[in-house]
Amino acid sequence: MDSHVRDIILKATGADDLFEGGSIQSLWSGYGSIDRYGLIGSDLDTVVVKHVRLPDQDNHPQGWNTDRSHQRKLHSYQVETAWYEQWADHCGDQCRIPHCLALEHHEDEVLMVLEDLDSSGFPARKGSVTEPGLISCLDWLAHFHATFMGEKPEGLWDVGTYWHLDTRPDELAVMDEGELKQAAAVLDHALNEAPFQTFVHGDAKLANFCFSRDGIQVAAVDFQYVGGGCGMKDVAYFIGSCLDEDECERREKDLLDAYFSTLRKALALHRPDVDAAAVEAAWRPLYSVAWTDFYRFLKGWSPGHWKIHRYSERLAHEVVSRLQVEQCVSTDQLQTLAGQAVIAAQAAGEIIRAHNQTNLQIQHKEVGTSTASQVVTEVDHKAQAAILAILEPTCVEFDLALLAEESPDDGLRQQKRAFWCIDPMDGTLAFINGKQGYSVSIALVSQTGSPLIGVVYDPVEQTLYQAVSGRGVFTNDRKLQLPGLDPSRPLVLQTDYSFKSHPWLEGTREGLQEIAQKLGLKGADIQFRTGAVMNACSILKTPNSCYFKYPRTGNSGGSLWDYAATACLFDEAGAVASDIHGAPLDLNRPDSTFMNHRGLLYAGQRQLADHIMLLYSRLQDTQPL
Numbered sequence: 001m002d003s004h005v006r007d008i009i010l011k012a013t014g015a016d017d018l019f020e021g022g023s024i025q026s027l028w029s030g031y032g033s034i035d036r037y038g039l040i041g042s043d044l045d046t047v048v049v050k051h052v053r054l055p056d057q058d059n060h061p062q063g064w065n066t067d068r069s070h071q072r073k074l075h076s077y078q079v080e081t082a083w084y085e086q087w088a089d090h091c092g093d094q095c096r097i098p099h100c101l102a103l104e105h106h107e108d109e110v111l112m113v114l115e116d117l118d119s120s121g122f123p124a125r126k127g128s129v130t131e132p133g134l135i136s137c138l139d140w141l142a143h144f145h146a147t148f149m150g151e152k153p154e155g156l157w158d159v160g161t162y163w164h165l166d167t168r169p170d171e172l173a174v175m176d177e178g179e180l181k182q183a184a185a186v187l188d189h190a191l192n193e194a195p196f197q198t199f200v201h202g203d204a205k206l207a208n209f210c211f212s213r214d215g216i217q218v219a220a221v222d223f224q225y226v227g228g229g230c231g232m233k234d235v236a237y238f239i240g241s242c243l244d245e246d247e248c249e250r251r252e253k254d255l256l257d258a259y260f261s262t263l264r265k266a267l268a269l270h271r272p273d274v275d276a277a278a279v280e281a282a283w284r285p286l287y288s289v290a291w292t293d294f295y296r297f298l299k300g301w302s303p304g305h306w307k308i309h310r311y312s313e314r315l316a317h318e319v320v321s322r323l324q325v326e327q328c329v330s331t332d333q334l335q336t337l338a339g340q341a342v343i344a345a346q347a348a349g350e351i352i353r354a355h356n357q358t359n360l361q362i363q364h365k366e367v368g369t370s371t372a373s374q375v376v377t378e379v380d381h382k383a384q385a386a387i388l389a390i391l392e393p394t395c396v397e398f399d400l401a402l403l404a405e406e407s408p409d410d411g412l413r414q415q416k417r418a419f420w421c422i423d424p425m426d427g428t429l430a431f432i433n434g435k436q437g438y439s440v441s442i443a444l445v446s447q448t449g450s451p452l453i454g455v456v457y458d459p460v461e462q463t464l465y466q467a468v469s470g471r472g473v474f475t476n477d478r479k480l481q482l483p484g485l486d487p488s489r490p491l492v493l494q495t496d497y498s499f500k501s502h503p504w505l506e507g508t509r510e511g512l513q514e515i516a517q518k519l520g521l522k523g524a525d526i527q528f529r530t531g532a533v534m535n536a537c538s539i540l541k542t543p544n545s546c547y548f549k550y551p552r553t554g555n556s557g558g559s560l561w562d563y564a565a566t567a568c569l570f571d572e573a574g575a576v577a578s579d580i581h582g583a584p585l586d587l588n589r590p591d592s593t594f595m596n597h598r599g600l601l602y603a604g605q606r607q608l609a610d611h612i613m614l615l616y617s618r619l620q621d622t623q624p625l
Contacts, residue, residue, distance in 0.1 A: 005111060009037060009049060012102035012113045016041030027052065031073060036116060046119050047101065052077045052110035072167050075157075076224035077110045082155030083223040084112065087148075087199075094143035094266065096122075096219035122210035122219045129206060129215075129242050136218045137209050137238060138259045141201070144220075145231035146266035148199035149274055157227025159192060160202040161237070163297035171300035179448035179584075180296050183320045187293045190323060191230050195282040196274065200229040205241035232283050235259055236290040245311035249606075256287060292319040310582040310610075317584035321450035321469060321571065329398070329418060329444075331470075334452060337394060337444055338468045341420075341455040344390040345440045348383035348424055349459035352431070352438070355379045377428060380406055383440065384424035391420050391442075400444075403593070405561050414590055418446050421587070423561035427531025436460050437531030443564035449588035454568025456533055465537055465565075467572040473540075482573055482604050486543035491516040491524040491608075494535040494547040500528060504550065504619050511615040518611065519544075532558050536566035536602045540573060546603040546612055550580060552596040559593040563600065570602060576609040577602050580616050 009018055021036035032052040039045060054074075084100035091097045098120075102113035117123075126133060153160070165172065165188040175181045201208075202225030210219045239248060239255055260283075264276040295312045298305045329337070384406045395402055401412035401419035413419035420442065425431060427438035438460070444453035454473075456465040465480075467473040473480045491512055499505060505526075512524035521544050529535055535547045549558070563577075564587050570577035578584060580599030589595075599616070603609035 005049070005051065008102050008104060008111060009047065009113055013039050013042045013044050013047055015039040015044070021046055024048065031077075032110075036118075044116070044119070046116040048098070048114045048116045050110075050112040050114060054108045068167075068170065076162070078105070079156050079226060080222075080224045081105050081110055081112070083226050086155050087226075088223075090147055091144070092147070094269075095140050095147060096217070097223075098219065098221060117210045117219050117221070120219075121212055122217065124211035124213060124215060126206060126209075126211060126215075133211060133215045133218070134242060134255070135258050136211075136216055137204075137206070138235065138255065139262045140209070140218050140220060141204060141231065141234050141238065142259055142262035143266045143270070144201060145198045145234070146263060146270040149196060149267065149271045149279075151199060153199060153226075153228040156199070157202065157225060160200040160225055160227030160229045161233050161294075162203055162225040163294055163301075164188075165293075165297075168297060168301070171297055173300070175296070175300040179320045179446075179450060180292070180299060180316055182448050183323060184296055186323045187289055187296060187319070190289050191233060191286060191293060194230040194232075194286055196230075196279045197228055198231055199226055200231060200234045202226050202229075202234075204234040204238045206238070207241070230283060230286055230290065231263075232286045232290040233293070236287055237294055240291065240294065240307055245309040248311045252287075256284060260284065288315045288319045289323070292316040313583050317450070318571070320448070321446075321452075329452065333398060334444075334468050337398065338453045338455065338466060340390055340394055341442045341444070341453055342464065342466055344387040345442050345455045345457040346464065347386045347390065348440045349457040349462075351383050351386055352379055352425055352440070352459045376406065377425075377432065379431070380425045380428060384422065387422055387424055387440075387442065391422070395420070403560065405559070409593060413445075413588060414447070416447060418444055418452060419588075421445050421561050421564040423533065423559075423565075426533040426562055430530040435530070437529055437534050439531065439533045439537070441533045441561060441565040443561075443568055443587075445560075445564050445587050447588060449584075449586055451564055451568035451571065451587060454565035454572075456537055456565050456569065458534065458537070465540075465569055467568045469568065469572070471572065473569045473572040475541075480540060480573055482575055483541065483543040485519060485521065485605060485608070487520045487522065489522055489544050491519070491521045492542065492545045493524070493526045494529055494538060494545065495526065495549060496530060496532070496535075497528045499526075499549070502550065507619050508615065511619070515608070515611040515615065516544075519608065532562040533566055536563070536577070537569070539602050539604055540569065540575065543604070544608070546601070546608055548580060548602065548612055548616075549596075549600040550616065551599040554596065555592070555594050558595045558600070560587055560589065560595065561593070563587070563595055566602070575602070575604050576606055578609070580613065582609070582613055 017040040019038045021038045024034040024036055026033050034048060034050045037047055037049060081103055084103055088097060088100055098117050099115040100112060104111045165184055172184055203222055208220055208222045260280045267274050267276045292315055295316050298308055384404055394400060399416060401416035403409055403413050403419055404422040406424060423441040425438055426441050430437035440457040442455045443451050445451050452469045454467045463475060465475050493512060516524040539545045539547055563585055567577040567585050567587060578601050580601050601609055601612055
């Protein structure tokens with residue numbers, strides 16, 4: 001040991017001598033170590049020494065060996081020093097941290113002599129946590145956030161957390177293009193401008209909490225990324241460090257309830273001038289935003305990370321869609337546009353109703369590989385003309401693009417902030433054959449592919465389905481309620497006739513029977529129908545039902561206009577509209593309008609959707625069911 005370091009430790013502790021008690025850990029990327037030392041002739045038995053020394057060569061585990069990465073780590077140790085010098089004394093027993101006994105820092109070296117929490121009654125470290133321990137950590141965070149509510153983070157990070165966007169441009173740059181990458185700045189702004197800014201720990205993972213022997217009391221360590229921010233950033237990151245995707249889905253509400261219950265008490269203790277109810281109202285909706293912000297970082301930093309799962313995908317899609325609405329089109333504008341879409345859909349529906357199926361002029365388009373995608377009638381064209389007469393003026397007024405089935409794709413949907421996505425008559429084959437299953441479908445979709453408005457009109461039943469992002473879904477002006485699972489009825493799969501020749505047909509039949517048995521349903525059935533839009537809408541009112549297509553090659557499997565409106569309906573109903581892997585539907589593909597590439601899944605209940613995805617995975621791996 002360096003004699004200077006030894007002298008600092010002895011002076012800080014009043015010890016006569018010391019001895020090495022073992023290394024606790026090496027610091028990230030070889031920037032030094034954390035070690036324990038035993039003391040002789042001191043009131044303390046041991047201390048922990050964090051000794052930061054610049055490495056000769058940066059060896060980052062993820063390969064981020066840039067000067068920016070180096071400077072970020074350097075600043076993180078300067079922040080931790082400032083934390084212990086200026087702010088640590090504010091923390092009481094409810095947000096326990098180690099006492100700092102000595103600090104010394106030079107340009108390339110930092111030394112911290114800290115209380116050994118093991119000796120102070122916090123000897124346990126946990127790789128997993130039970131309910132009491134989890135709640136104790138959330139309590140710690142609540143008291144921490146209450147303690148520093150409204151403080152300016154002088155000497156700390158202006159914006160805390162190690163994944164903050166401004167400090168991580170490299171990770172953003174390598175992300176795959178898509179709605180999440182495009183929304184990065186919007187997510188960051190939503191969190192940074194949130195009311196009731198406080199200090200966030202910045203790296204509040206389970207590994208940075210020390211537990212008492214009974215697992216009830218906790219203390220926290222590692223304050224390199226402490227700084228300003230919304231408390232939900234700590235809460236989302238902590239919960240994600242403890243629970244798998246199913247537990248996150250199931251326990252989200254209860255854990256947030258527990259956190260905010262303690263926060264109310266903590267604010268009454270530390271900041272009685274702050275309205276706790278107002279804090280909760282402002283922060284609770286930002287939990288999913290904070291989760292999505294960290295998920296955005298992971299997608300660039302470590303695309304194979306275990307936290308990249310369906311819960312994160314779902315939350316991210318919901319958050320990005322909501323924020324895009326706020327950034328893209330105002331609520332009043334959306335309501336106006338939705339009203340126009342309803343008028344257009346009903347006008348087209350009346351044209352369809354006025355024509356019978358005799359003496360139709362039937363044509364064939366040179367698109368796609370299926371009859372359904374190629375067939376078109378004079379009624380399709382008349383219905384589209386009626387829709388365009390109503391919606392084209394809105395493209396000028398609101399600077400929107402337009403994609404319609406019976407018109408060429410002009411590519412403007414990739415340039416404008418949003419576009420109309422129009423199918424003047426989905427299910428033309430059903431119409432020609434005099435069968436139900438045809439409808440009018442109109443959607444407004446953001447440039448990044450999130451549905452903002454969905455309108456479907458069934459001219460046979462004269463039923464109108466409509467949804468606006470964030471406003472719910474309605475049928476004929478009555479708010480729609482999803483049916484639950486009904487054990488007295490069978491599981492029903494709606495799909496198109498092409499599946500009759502699919503090599504997985506029999507495997508799917510067997511798999512559906514197995515799913516029905518697991519869910520306690522009365523058998524399973526496959527129903528072959530035309531009309532993608534009405535197939536999807538039937539799920540919204542039929543218990544135990546789903547609609548899916550496996551991925552296909554070539555130009556088939558339906559197009560953007562077949563699914564955009566119903567995706568909005570399902571999002572607003574709280575149902576599942578995704579690809580067969582559970583990812584959000586890609587509703588603004590730059591290279592094609594066809595949606596065959598990743599399959600399709602609509603379901604009224606996530607439990608049923610998860611079983612269908614597992615069935616697909618098994619069939620894909622050719623494993624017995």
